[in-house]
Every structure is written in C-alpha cells, then in structure tokens.
Amino acid sequence: MFYHGYDNYMKHAFPEDELKPLTCKPLGRDRLDPTHIAINDVLGNYSLSLVDSLTTLAVLASSSTEARRNKALHHFQSGVAALVEQYGDGTDGPAGQGLRARGFDLDSKVQVFETVIRGVGGLLSAHQFAVGDLPITGYRPPKTTTGNGSDSIQWPNGLRYNGQLLRLAEDLGNRLLPAFHTDTGIPYPRVNLRHGIPFYAESPLHRDAENGMCHRIQRRNGELTETCSAGAGSLLLEFTTLSRLTGDPRFEQLSKRAFWSIWERKGPTGLVGAGIDAETGLWTSSYTGIGASVDSFYEYAAKAYVLFSAAPAATSSGAFPPTAISDAHGGSSQHFDDPESYYGVWKDAHAAINHHLRRGRMYIHPHYIQADLFTGAARAFWFDSLGAFFPGLLTLTGDVEEATEAHLLNTALWSRYSALPERWSTSSGSVESGLGWWGGRPEFIESTYHLYRATQDPWYLHVGEMVMRDIKRRCWTKCGWAGIQDVRTGERSDRMESYFLSETTKYLILLFEPDHPLNKLDASFVFNTEGHPLILPRIAHQQYRASTPSAKGAPNVASGGSSAQTCPPPPAHHPFSDSPVASRGDLYHAANLARLHFMPTHETLESPLIEYSADHPSVSISDVRSPSNYTYFPWTLPLELVPPNATCDKMTARPTFDITFPTHPHGVLTPGSLQRVLNGILVNSISGLRLGMIQDVKVDIGGIPSSAELYRVQAINNIAMGRDEKVFVAKDTAADAVNPLDPNFTRVRDMAMVDLVIDVTPELMCSKKNTTSNLFDNSVTSTSSPDLVYSSPAHENVPHESSMMHAFNSLIEHVAALIHNDPQETTTGYLREYFPAITPTGAGAAPLPDVEDALGPDMSGSPRGGLVWHSIYVTDNNCNSRLPVSVPRDHQVLVITRGGCSFGQKLQNIPTFPPSKNSLQLVIVVSYDDAEAGLPSGWLVRPLLEKHQLTPAGLSRHRPIPMVMVGGGDKTHDVFRRAVGLGLKRRYSIQAQGVPISNLIII
Secondary structure, eight states: OHHHHHHHHHHHTTTSSEEETTTTEEEOOOSSOTTOHHHHTTOOSSOHHHHHHHHHHHHHTTOSSHHHHHHHHHHHHHHHHHHHHHHOOSSSSGGGOOSSOSTTOOOOEEEHHHIIIIIIHHHHHHHHHHHTSSOOTTOOOOEEEOTTSOEEEEOTTSOEESSHHHHHHHHHHHHHGGGGOOSSSOOOSEEETTTBSTTOTTSGGGEEGGGTTEESOOOOOOOOOEEOHHHHHOOHHHHHHHHHHHSOTHHHHHHHHHHHHHHTTOOTTSOOOSEEETTTOOEEEOEEOSSTTTHHHHHHHHHHHHHHTTSOOOOOTTOOOOOOOOGGGTSOGGGTTOHHHHHHHHHHHHHHHHHHTEEOTTBSSOEEOEEETTTOOEEEOEEEGGGGGHHHHHHHTTOHHHHHHHHHHHHHHHHHHSSOOSEEETTTSSBSTTOOOBOOOOHHHHHHHHHHHHHOOHHHHHHHHHHHHHHHHHHEETTEEOEESOTTTOOEESOBOHHIIIIIHHHHHHHSOTTOGGGGOOSOOEEOTTSOEEOOOSSOOGGGOOOOOOOTTOOOOSTTOGGGOOOOOOOOOOTTOSOTTTTOTTHHHHHHHTTGGGOOOOOSOOOTHHHHHTTOTTOOGGGTOOOTTOSSSSTTOOGGGSOTTOOOOOOOBOOEEEEEOOOOTTOOOOGGGEEEETTEEEESOOTTOEEEEEEEOOOEETTEEOOSOEEEEEEETTEEOOTTOEEEEOHHHHHHHOOTTOTTSEEEEEEEEEEEEEEEOGGGSOSSOOOHHHHHOTTOOOSSSOOOOOOOOTTSOOOGGGOHHHHHHHHHHHHHHHOOSOOOOOTTOOEEEEEEEEOOBSTTOOOOOOOOOOOOOOTTSOOOSOOSBOOEEEOSOOOSSOOOTHHHHHOSEEEEESOSSOHHHHHHTSOOOOOOTTSOOEEEEEOOGGGSTTSOTTOOOOOBOOSOOBOTTSOBOSSOOOEEEEOOHHHHHHHHHTEEEEEEEEEEEEEETTEEEEEEEEO
16 A cells, blocks of 8 residues: 555656646645645645655565565665755755755745654654664664764665765754744744745844844735644654754754743633634634644643653753743743653643543543633534544553543444545534545544554454555555545545655554564654654763753642553453454444444445456455445454444433523513623523523532532523533522522522621732732632632532532632722722631521621622621630620620630630620631641531530520631631621522532522
8 A cells, every 4th residue: 555655656746745646747836826725834845755755664664574674675765865866965065965955945835833743753753763763673774984984874775874864854944943933932834944934024033133123024914823732832742853863952942932832821721722823822713622723732742741751851051042931821941841741731631621522421422522712612513533643642641441432433433434524523413514525644543553552452453454445445546545535425636645655554554563663662752743753862962961850840740640650451351252342332322423323335336446456356355345334333343253142331311401581571682681701601681591401410529529410501592601611690680580489490599608798908908919810710819818618518418509619619700700900999998808608507506697698899899788797806716715795795796716626615605695786696617727637628517516505604595696617717817807897698509400500600
C-alpha cells in the first residue's frame, strides 16, 4: 500500500508537494488564488510528500523480511539524497545550494503549524533514524571522519550523511521564527518562508525603537490573525527536539511560551477554545471540543510530559525575549520546563472534558459533543474524524476503558461508511452539513494501533484489516491512493495527502508488525501529530546543557502525582471468546448509536480494484467486498470471536421532560425575561417559560457522595445550559406561577440551611478593596465573605438541596452577577454581606424566629431595606461561666465560638430572660475547620442538641433559644464583632415529582 503511493509520487509528482492520483499529475501551490488556504497552508513547495514519507521508509526498513528491509532502506537513503539535491545540504557554502533553492528560501506563505509538524518534524525524525537515535533493524551507521575533522556516515548510494536533514530542519525552523513576534506569545498562523511576516502590520517586529516604537508599516491589509489552540500550542515536540539537537534554545522556549499562553487563557470550563487572536489573545470562537482546532493541544500536553521527562530542559539564557505569563494562570514561568506541569495540564483538561463534553452510557453509548467554552452548554452534537485520535491519547495516559468505549463508536461508524466522514451527527445519525469526505486521515488507525499495543486484543487486528481492505477497495487508483469526496456515494477526490504516506500507512505497518523495534523500544519517545517518532538525546548539546529543574513550587498535578499513575493490565479474556472487546455487553450500544441496524447489506461489488485484480491474482474477493452494514462489527471479525449465546447490557436512557408555564393575560415573554448573569440565567418572568429537564447522574460533592437522584434544567426556551450553570428565580416571581399541588414543580423550603444577612462597616473589608467578582468568587477567601462551604449532616438523611456548597454558592454567584462596581460607601456607611448557616437537629433544636426575609444589596452594593436585629453581643465559647443577665435581656443576637463544651452546655449558660422584641432572638456558634476532622475542608456537620434545652438552674427552658452555626473561625468572629445589623434569608428549592432540581435556585 505504501509503495504504491510512494513510487507513483516519485514518478509523477516529485519534486512537487503532492500527487493527484486520478490524473497522475503533481499537485503544488495555487499561485492563481493565494487565498486558497486548503492547499497553500500545507503545500510549501518543498517536496512535502517526500519529507513526510522518509520516516515511513525508515519504519519499513525494520520489516520482518530481509528483502523488504533492504528495499526500504535503499529508498530511505535515496530519498534523503534526492532531498539534498533539491534543497542543498543546509550549509552556507556551494553545497548548500540545491536545484530548487538554498535550503527553504522559497516565496511560499505557509501555515506555521502544518509546516512544523510535517516539515520540521519529518526532517528531524528522519535525521534521528539516519544517525541511529531511532532504531532500524540491522542498520549500524558506520561513522567516518572527513578531511575537515567532522564525522559522517557513508551510505551505499555515495552520500556521506553528516547531518544534512538536521541542518535543513534548522533552516526551516529559523524561517518560522518571525511568526512568534507577538505581544501575547501566541504565534501568528502564517509566515512567508522567504519574507517573514510583512503582512502582519501590528507585529512588534515592525516597531522602530529608534523612532518611538511607531509602526514602520502603517496600513493594515486585512490579514487574519486568528489561529487555533492546536495550531499555536502544538509545536512543543518538534521545536524542543530541534533545540536539543542544534543547541539553539529559542525554538524550545518559544514553543513553550506559546503553549502556556494558550493554557493561561482557558475558559471558565477549564477547556481551551477553537479560535484565538494571536495579537489580542482573545477567543474568536466560543466553540470547544476534542476535535478540529483543539485536538493536538491536549495531545501535546500529555506527550510533552513523556518526551521532556527523558532529558534536562534548556537554559533560558540568550533566548528570544519572552512575553510574561501570569502567575495567576497556572504557575510561574520558571516551572514551565518541568515535565510534571504538562502532565498537570493534561489531567486538568481531561477532567474538564469528561465533565463538560463527555456524554456517558445514559446517552445510548459514550461520546463527546461540542460545548460553549465559557458556560459548558451544548453547542453541537457532531463527531469529527480528527477527534478519532482521542482513544489513542487516552490509551497512552492509561485510561483504557474510556478509550475502548470511544473507539467502539468510531469502529461502528467506519463499519457503516467504510471510512469516517469528516463530520457525523450523533443526534440525526447522518453526515453533518454535507461534510462527508475522508481524505485518508490516520487518526482512527492511530488509536487502533495504540489500543492493540495496550491490550493485545485481536479485535483491533481485525479492525485494522477492515480499514486496510476498505482503503484498497475504495481508494485505489493506477497512480496512487485517492481521497473519498463523499463516503456515502464513493465519489473520489484527486489528491493523495502527504499524511496518508506519513501516518495512515505507518500505523498500519506497526499494527501488523508486533516485533518491530519501535514497538519494543524502551525509551521516552513519542509520535508527533504527523506520525513522526521523536526522541530527545540523553546528553544535550555541550553549549545547550542545563540542570534538571527542581519541582519545588511547580503546579499541582493529579492526586498522587504522575509517578503514581500506572497503566492498567490488559482486560481479562471472556471464557467464550479470545476477544474481551467482542464480549462486551455494550458492543451493540455503539452499533445502535451509529444506526448500523438501519443499514442495508450491499451485495454488488463496486471497486476500481476489480480492474486491477484481473492481472493481479494476489487480490482476493475479500479485498473488494465489504459487508460493512452488519450490526456486529468490524465486518472482518470472524464469527469464532463472537461469543455464542451472549447477552447485551440493557440500554439505558435518561428521563427527560419539559415543564411549560402558562402565559399570563398580561405577561409577555420578552428578551428581558431572561437575563444572562454570572454562572447562569436569571428568570425575570415565568410567563410562557419552558424548562427542559433531564435526570442527572449521581454526583459526589466535596468527596461526600449524594444518595439522591437529581433533575437538572438543561435548556430554557431552547437556550442550552451548561452542566454547571444555574437558573435563578426570585421567590415572588415563582410564587405567582407555582401551584403548590403541582407535582412537577413544587417549591420546598430548606429546613437545614439559612443565610445570615449582615450589615458591616467598610473598615472591616480588606485593606485593598475586593472587586465584586472576587468578593463572591467561590475560590476567594476574604474577611467579609469567608470561603465557606457547608454540608448536610453526615449522619442524617437531609435532602441534597440542603448542601451549603450547592445553595450558598449559587446564591452568591447570582448576587455577584448583578453587581458590577466595587462596593461604594453609602449614606448609611454599611455594606451588606451574606454568611451561610446551618441549623441544629435533635430534641433541643428550636425553630428560627418568624421574621421577614432580609433583602440583598442593590446594584451598587448598598443595603436594601432594614434588618430586624441590631443589638449583637460577641463573646468566647461560653463554657466556663454564666453570662450576665443583661446580655440576653438587652441583646437580640449572641455570638459564641465552638469548642470547650457541648452545644447544650453553651445554651445552658445563658440566663433566663423575659421575652421581648429587644431580648435574645438567636444564638450563632462560630466553628473552626479543625473541629470537622475527617470531612473535606470547609464542611460542617449539622449540630446535634440531644436533650431539651435547660436553664442555668437545670430546669427545662420554657422558650428554647434558636441556634445556628457558621464557619470561618477567627475571620468570621471578627466580622460579627463589628456588625451593626443582622437578618435572616430563608432558602427554597424546587422539586419535580419529588426529585430535587439541582440547578434551579429560588432567591
């Protein structure tokens, strides 16, 4: 398969970039249409297919038969010689001038990303095969010393190899460096290999320091500065290898700067977006997923950890001036050389992907969607063929079960179409927006290879066989391998992409060559995203040697650290089958989602290979027949691997329903009825509102599992909601529309949690004013609003919606969204703050006072309405002596600290007092984190008052005193010392058919 494409390229297209296999002509840059980026971004006029094919020839040179080894090695060495002949040997002398150019001095405007992964990556990897850094069976490069004292390797074709490919890679890399002249550290998407970046007028490269930093280029030409996360952040492997081999640290440091410049701008979801402006650093697209424009950023985060762990990092001295990277976004720049930090990025990103993008087994079969970068709301439900790389990445990082599930769906889709369409919709079950082409992409084969290496399951060999036979059946031409323009009709395209020779065939070779030296290489090598293997030299260049960085202060990684992460053993074989995958109970779930059971069986033979088979008896009927629409898959799977009398797991589906509110006679649903606020949507009118409900999975909050099932609002009037977004409805708004007897929408008061509303003086705030967003940010601790998270009692069956972490955080996020300015001192001189409190349980618990709910602050942060209590007495733990009689008589609120004695003893030390509106109404106990041993930090157990409250004389207290408990320790205690007013705000939640709605908050 490889030779059919390679030989025809060399015959009909070399030295142009690619081959047109239907017309047997070369394919080069579109000089008539410079805007044709689908061609011009990739084809740089530097014999791309040969550059991309050298490493596959090196892999073939380790084939199991000697004849094939010799042929491949001969082609490899001849290919290097042909490349040197065209572009020179990379030196400054006469030998550096080739037939086409001196190095890559070409007037070609190319995409930085594609040129790095294909051009630089291909040259570097081929160099490492040539010098023996990467293994070729039987190849021991004999080094000889030339007259000038340099080492070289004499090849049978007459070429003395002395690093020509490395010098050419350095030449190409140097021509890409102008793209990194940005203020953000994110490289421009394109560069001219000869002229640099004259078309980016705003680049710092065009600023003249001698004349006041003004722009030498005053006119904008409309050149797009938008790049993508994958394009800017996936240069690490190639550029770091180039730096280590040449001794020039700029490549490594610039690629790392670009990676971290992308990561520091990740969205609130913890994910990176599809499009970003290289000049402003602002996201240009709010789409995010695992496929196109994002894919290799995550891939390179994980692979950078593997590659960088093998060799020390480069020194930063003499480097290209870096752009400062904020410490607030993932750590100081001095730690960006630490391999652990890249592993931490992958672990954080993987967790965010599973939380926002992955749909689990309750959606027929697990798969991934596209979501909003900022909210996590679903944006699209298509799968793209580039996303088929993800199972392979999961396999490399040890997540084999998740990888297996994802790969099953890809296999079912290939079985249906005999290829993977560019986009396929999981919701409609058809090709998305007419994007039905397959250009020979390797991602599915790549994942198949990695899963087979990890599991040794013969299933994956049969998947590879299916892919190989389908490619031969549908893509063969007399002059090479064509792409498929439409997988539904079989229409072919007249282009053989260079990655077909670089990746698709390479991974098929390695899949079926289990003893290949790369499959047994015990070293920290990786394949770049173009399929080129790379490895760092264990001893760096003498002028480029640096000590291994200390991990002290490095960004945290997953629990247990990367050293604790190990790959799981291969799954055990089913007793009735040699294939664990074929025995899976969810095998037909993937077939169901791919709609295989709706597909007819094709009986007729339609393949251009039939013409070829007439003179080639080696082509069997299996090569041209594809019964690809059976519900068991792949179609090449022998029946003996299908377990007899096996059963499937029950297919689950998540209950969904809509709640629609009637339209009021005078109520009209207007754009102002729904208002986007921080972390959710505020409902200002419930008239005509429609809530799309879905049963949520059971969740763990703060490490404490929830035993309750939950519903979640997933859409409001067809506006999709993110998994973490909330719906806020004012109590009065809901009261007008909610029928107390409606089982689908029932308002329930929270009996365990309440909010304390406190007026404090501005002096109590931190010396540096907090902005509103910081004041109410869950992750920020401040004097006025401690970082408190509370739970329901650990030993009582309190409803899930009573979780302080859920309700309080939702409440304060809403308030934060409505306040856009720093709190200003008002005529009252007070600021209004919230403190969450938990009520006690047991025989001694008393109901809270029946007072009107307090109001939150207005838009400027000023108090709205008065608070009911203004006389507050703050003391110690109240364990050693009785309080003075005047305290409960003349103060409405008593604040004491936790510890020293039981809650009952604290209340018993309060003297009796005549009830009045000015006497004691509420006792507040301030807890400390160390009092909650065994619980996650910030959580509280509901206080237990086992006995009825007693007076200091030991008699039963006729009027028990209400009590609540708050957290925060000394900071909270100090706030109460300065408080001038206090009120209560009760909490409400909504239930549907008795099940709580987790993200609908009544305020």
